[in-house]
Amino acid sequence: MMVNKKQIKELLNESACSHNSEKKSSCDKPKPGATSGGCAFEGAQISLFPYADVIHLVHAPATCQGASWETRATKTSFSGIDNTPLGYCTDVSTNDIIFGGSQKLEDSISYIVKNKRPKAIFVYETCVTAMIGDDMDSLAKRLQEKYKTIIIVIHSPGFVGSKNLGSRLGGEAVLDQLIGTKEPKEIHPYGINLIGEYNVTGDMWQYSPILEKIGIKIISTLAGDGRLERIQQAHRAKLNVIVCAKSLITLCRKMEEKYGIPHVSVSFYGKRDTSNAIRTIVNAFNDKELSAKAEIIIKEEEEKLESKLVPFRKILENKKAILNTGGNKSWSIASALQDIGIEVVATSVRKATLEDIEIAKKYVPILMKVPANEQAKLIDEHGVDILLAGGRSLYTAIKKRVAFVDVNQEKKISYGAYNGLVNLASDVCNSVNNPVFKVVGTKAPWEKDND
Amino acid sequence: MTKPLQINPLKLSQPMGALLAFLGIKNTMPLMHGAQGCASFSKVFFTRHFNDPIAVQTTAVNDITAIVDGGDYSISEAVKNITKKVKPDLVGLFTTGLTETKGDDIKGAAYLLKDTQKMVYVHTPDFEGGLESGFAKAIEAIIEQLVEPQNNIDERKALLIPNVNMTPIEIEKLKEQISLFGFEPFALPDLSDSLDGHLGLKQGALSSGGISIEEIKKLAECALVISVGNSVEKCAQMMKEKNPSLTHLHFDSLGGLSNSDKFYKALLEFKHIDTPSPSIVRWRKRLQDALLDTHFAIGGANVIVALEPDQILSVVSTITEAGANVKTVISPTKSSALDTLTCKVIIGDFEDVENELEQNDLLISNFHGERLTKKHNKALMLRGFPNYEGLGYQLKNDFLYEGSTYLLFEIANILEHYKH
Numbered sequence: 001m002m003v004n005k006k007q008i009k010e011l012l013n014e015s016a017c018s019h020n021s022e023k024k025s026s027c028d029k030p031k032p033g034a035t036s037g038g039c040a041f042e043g044a045q046i047s048l049f050p051y052a053d054v055i056h057l058v059h060a061p062a063t064c065q066g067a068s069w070e071t072r073a074t075k076t077s078f079s080g081i082d083n084t085p086l087g088y089c090t091d092v093s094t095n096d097i098i099f100g101g102s103q104k105l106e107d108s109i110s111y112i113v114k115n116k117r118p119k120a121i122f123v124y125e126t127c128v129t130a131m132i133g134d135d136m137d138s139l140a141k142r143l144q145e146k147y148k149t150i151i152i153v154i155h156s157p158g159f160v161g162s163k164n165l166g167s168r169l170g171g172e173a174v175l176d177q178l179i180g181t182k183e184p185k186e187i188h189p190y191g192i193n194l195i196g197e198y199n200v201t202g203d204m205w206q207y208s209p210i211l212e213k214i215g216i217k218i219i220s221t222l223a224g225d226g227r228l229e230r231i232q233q234a235h236r237a238k239l240n241v242i243v244c245a246k247s248l249i250t251l252c253r254k255m256e257e258k259y260g261i262p263h264v265s266v267s268f269y270g271k272r273d274t275s276n277a278i279r280t281i282v283n284a285f286n287d288k289e290l291s292a293k294a295e296i297i298i299k300e301e302e303e304k305l306e307s308k309l310v311p312f313r314k315i316l317e318n319k320k321a322i323l324n325t326g327g328n329k330s331w332s333i334a335s336a337l338q339d340i341g342i343e344v345v346a347t348s349v350r351k352a353t354l355e356d357i358e359i360a361k362k363y364v365p366i367l368m369k370v371p372a373n374e375q376a377k378l379i380d381e382h383g384v385d386i387l388l389a390g391g392r393s394l395y396t397a398i399k400k401r402v403a404f405v406d407v408n409q410e411k412k413i414s415y416g417a418y419n420g421l422v423n424l425a426s427d428v429c430n431s432v433n434n435p436v437f438k439v440v441g442t443k444a445p446w447e448k449d450n451d
Numbered sequence: 452m453t454k455p456l457q458i459n460p461l462k463l464s465q466p467m468g469a470l471l472a473f474l475g476i477k478n479t480m481p482l483m484h485g486a487q488g489c490a491s492f493s494k495v496f497f498t499r500h501f502n503d504p505i506a507v508q509t510t511a512v513n514d515i516t517a518i519v520d521g522g523d524y525s526i527s528e529a530v531k532n533i534t535k536k537v538k539p540d541l542v543g544l545f546t547t548g549l550t551e552t553k554g555d556d557i558k559g560a561a562y563l564l565k566d567t568q569k570m571v572y573v574h575t576p577d578f579e580g581g582l583e584s585g586f587a588k589a590i591e592a593i594i595e596q597l598v599e600p601q602n603n604i605d606e607r608k609a610l611l612i613p614n615v616n617m618t619p620i621e622i623e624k625l626k627e628q629i630s631l632f633g634f635e636p637f638a639l640p641d642l643s644d645s646l647d648g649h650l651g652l653k654q655g656a657l658s659s660g661g662i663s664i665e666e667i668k669k670l671a672e673c674a675l676v677i678s679v680g681n682s683v684e685k686c687a688q689m690m691k692e693k694n695p696s697l698t699h700l701h702f703d704s705l706g707g708l709s710n711s712d713k714f715y716k717a718l719l720e721f722k723h724i725d726t727p728s729p730s731i732v733r734w735r736k737r738l739q740d741a742l743l744d745t746h747f748a749i750g751g752a753n754v755i756v757a758l759e760p761d762q763i764l765s766v767v768s769t770i771t772e773a774g775a776n777v778k779t780v781i782s783p784t785k786s787s788a789l790d791t792l793t794c795k796v797i798i799g800d801f802e803d804v805e806n807e808l809e810q811n812d813l814l815i816s817n818f819h820g821e822r823l824t825k826k827h828n829k830a831l832m833l834r835g836f837p838n839y840e841g842l843g844y845q846l847k848n849d850f851l852y853e854g855s856t857y858l859l860f861e862i863a864n865i866l867e868h869y870k871h
Binding site: 008029030031032033034035036037038039040041042057060061062063064065066067068069070071085086087088089090091092093094096097104107108110111112127128131132157158159160161162391392395398410440 | 454455456457458459460462463464465466467482485486487488489490491492493494495496498499504508509510511512513514516517525526528529530531532533535536547548549551552553576577578579581650651801818819822839
């Protein structure tokens with residue numbers, strides 16, 4: 001098996017993660033029969049598929065790619081064929097299990113090179129192809145020389161761990177095989193890399209023009225609206241910006257060690273966090289002029305936002321909400337809700353890391369550890385108007401006759417940065433005003449009151 | 452050279468089919484024996500398709516158990532952890548490519564747990580077969596392992612064995628039709644009771660409805676077993692092994708006038724009745740009228756169909772009766788269901804669909820057809836898995852006189868809209 005045990009152990013014990021001084025909360029092995037959430041392959045897919053100008057070939061049987069292609073709304077501005085939503089899969093069959101899958105992989109790569117002529121091919125190793133022991137690294141090396149096409153291998157069999165680990169493995173592959181393989185024509189003094197921003201529903205485009213207006217240049221991304229050539233030049237950026245995701249912190253630490261690039265961690269959800277994110281990025285350059293320019297633009301943007309929020313504020317004034325979601329959303333969405341005038345009574349930290357819990361404490365007074373038991377009671381006690389949660393909590397909202405917003409549903413519109421906040425305000429207003437939750441909650445004519 | 456890979460696959464995996472079958476059994480926890488991603492991908496896939504919660508757990512095979520465990524450790528751990536929280540009537544254990552490559556002994560693992568948890572086990576590697584065969588294999592395993600052999604039959608009871616493509620409402624409607632002939636109908640599995648999209652009292656962790664274990668045990672009493680779709684014909688034959696005196700009626704397709712006629716004729720004969728219920732008579736007349744009303748729009752329209760084989764046959768038999776010119780069908784897997792078709796048959800993917808699209812007016816396929824038909828400015832009718840965008844597809848009925856009528860109107864309207 002080509003999976004590197006040492007590397008995985010290192011990724012799981014990341015020294016830059018605060019929780020490793022105490023316990024390994026979200027990085028433990030999954031428990032049989034009590035596990036939800038995706039595998040390492042899905043994590044690698046999420047972090048790297050947004051590179052639209054390369055072909056992503058999954059060396060796997062039917063499930064891995066058959067069930068998952070064209071599912072994520074990661075947008076790109078690439079003018080060529082957008083490979084992000086496409087599903088390339090070797091569709092490993094019984095024969096390949098018996099005789100090995102290397103020949104099929106070689107044929108598939110050859111077919112892609114001849115018929116699609118991509119700049120690069122990213123090949124993903126999955127459970128079955130790791131088990132049958134296909135030597136993908138040497139095959140990729142040989143074919144790269146033969147076809148003069150960049151071929152990189154991502155060792156991401158699902159069984160090595162969670163989605164989070166897979167994102168890290170994706171980051172490692174990019175660091176080892178791509179970053180630093182191309183030199184830029186000139187080095188920008190305010191160049192940054194955006195790490196862990198996947199541009200889902202165009203979130204990144206809500207703030208990237210603002211950064212550029214200030215004078216910041218986005219050298220590369222991992223991987224929202226990403227391009228091969230840009231990530232190859234990522235080593236010449238001056239700052240790594242981790243966007244709302246902790247999984248790629250190892251990559252950032254290593255880039256700091258190898259290329260001397262410092263990193264900052266930010267969130268672009270809500271007004272305060274967006275403004276703070278811009279300040280954090282700009283201040284990292286220690287340039288008074290740049291910081292002053294940023295303040296002017298932040299002021300302009302905040303004023304524009306406030307005028308757009310006026311009609312919503314009247315509706316949302318004095319409204320109370322409970323938030324039940326996971327990870328960094330437990331505080332980033334809370335912060336955004338507060339910015340549009342909603343009082344967030346409680347948030348769930350059931351699935352949050354220790355770091356996220358620390359941050360959540362700063363925003364929300366009540367942290368729910370067992371939201372399924374707590375939220376119904378809290379709705380009554382605090383006169384809550386809105387429940388923002390995953391589908392599992394829908395019935396609680398109907399029973400309590402409060403508005404419901406499904407925060408875990410695949411969102412179709414961006415809630416990122418200043419403009420996204422207007423979208424969030426509009427969506428929450430629509431839910432609050434919608435009679436549907438009360439209509440659905442009425443009793444059938446044949447039900448008794450004590451039913 | 453034949454294409455060595457899939458580009459934009461139409462193919463869905465065997466374990467996904469098995470998962471769906473177990474969701475039609477009451478109070479069941481489907482347990483996918485593989486890495487956590489197999490279950491997670493499938494759960495998200497069906498949750499988005501049905502817009503409803505999907506019960507499934509995983510044995511969460513990791514890099515250590517992948518090597519040293521023969522399956523019983525992760526399976527028994529999984530069952531232990533599941534039963535800490537819920538009390539399932541059944542755990543439906545099914546494998547994936549990973550655990551089949553390892554060669555796990557799931558029969559042995561299930562046997563070791565037989566005193567603590569009722570289980571059905573089935574081999575469904577995702578490196579062979581597809582959605583239809585996974586669904587069928589799970590039904591075969593349920594029959595083999597749960598249905599008690601019988602010698603006597605109960606004249607009032609009838610069993611429907613649907614194929615994986617049938618929507619919850621199609622199963623319900625078909626049961627209703629069978630009941631019009633004086634039967635108490637059962638469906639194995641019965642998704643009409645679980646994934647029909649109903650607001651339940653609370654969201655449980657197990658399947659939200661379906662046929663019960665007690666009902667399954669007694670299924671061999673059924674006087675009649677009706678299988679619909681080539682992929683599940685063998686399941687019904689296995690019922691016959693449980694009770695040789697039951698009667699088996701098989702239909703490859705229940706789409707269109709002629710197939711519906713065959714269905715009702717067989718039931719009339721079996722029951723020795725001359726004329727069926729008035730609603731059946733009425734719906735046949737409506738379908739006749741629909742065929743005439745829609746034949747201007749449908750007649751001569753060039754159509755390409757990319758679905759699972761049993762659904763291809765069903766849709767094609769309906770629309771060709773109104774004169775549709777089905778030029779090409781594209782199926783993810785081989786099937787003898789497609790043998791009777793006279794058009795071009797490709798075992799392929801959405802790249803093949805795109806290559807064939809230009810010479811057609813309308814594509815009938817799953818959600819992945821949307822990007823293609825927009826790009827090439829063609830009409831699209833959504834059917835099959837997955838349907839991420841449209842709502843209410845669990846209540847789409849394409850079967851028998853009534854469903855065929857709806858299908859014809861829908862397709863005619865889409866074609867008319869597209870022409871203008």
